[in-house]
Amino acid sequence: MIKNTLHSVLGAQVLAALTLIALISAPLSSTLAAEADSPAGSVKSFTGQAQVARHGAAPAPLNPGDRIFEKDVLTTGKDSSLGLVMRDNSVVSLGPGSRLVVERFLFAPEKGALASILRVAKGSSAMVTGEIAKLSPNSMKVYTPTATIGIRGTHFLVNVEDGAETAPAEAGGR
């Protein structure tokens, strides 16, 4: 309880500071600010403990309906999970002890601005791709510590030759 109160007090201060900055910079960059502020998605569900670290601030608990943004670092505790619905209607979940970084997320199809770059730094994740992967498969990437996952449109089915370990020259060339 005390912790919660502390969180909300701190939250209020940060919010006040942000509002002040927004007011000062509004005449110069209102359009940019509006775009930077668009959510990348929202929390649909969670079990146990799920948190977000935003702008380097201390992690705060997540609740259903909370919007999430580019650069957010989402974590789940032991025996916990988190379900997200992104703006392009892709869905993402995290299993226990996981960490997901929303490296980049842009969904403005009318401007051709599409990007979904997610980093699964730890734990497990399930994803069903959405509009970004459909409109522009190359605009979606998932990074892990040991590999990068790219999406191929169903029209671009290519068989990679057997024995990829003998073909290191192709790495990164996509």
Add this chain to the structure above:
Amino acid sequence: MRAPRLTSLVVLMLTVLALSACGKSRNVVLLLPDPDGHVGSVVVSNDQGSQTLTQAGTATRTAPKAAPSQPEALSAEEQEQLFGPAMRALPSKPVRYILYFVSDGVQLTQESKALLPKVVATSRERQSRDIAVVGHASKAGDEGYNIELSRRRAETVRKLLVKDGLPPEAFEVTSHGSTNPLVISDNPHEPKNRRVEITIR
């Protein structure tokens, strides 16, 4: 009417863990069919190589300084062990409804009006706290006017849904004017483009 545009390409699962007891890497990428049964395709690559997964239920393992492994079928047991909780936490896909309007106004067509209770029921079922309402107009007329008209259409729908008891804070209302037509038509008054799209997440 539900728009058929929410289909997806792939379901992918991955874990980032240390080696398992039997020495196999537990950095696993697994491809599953999407909720409609389609199977997409993913490319897993690093500096050492690359593998493409195209078959449902197949997986590749990755490790530092090693190429992704040949695709293999993942046992149900390992699938559950690695991905069970994440799979169960995966939200269902959002649902989209499209409501149509009579020409040059914010009056819903009879059919679309009759659809409102279904929109409300779906939002309640999903306990949605994230509902996007996007207004559109047909090409007829000045674009400034169309943006204003589609904004008023979206706002009208939001008000109706809030009146029916959906939480006001769940809504995000935007207006696209005529820039995002549902159908490309020679008719500037194309009725299918006079619409509001509701995405219930």
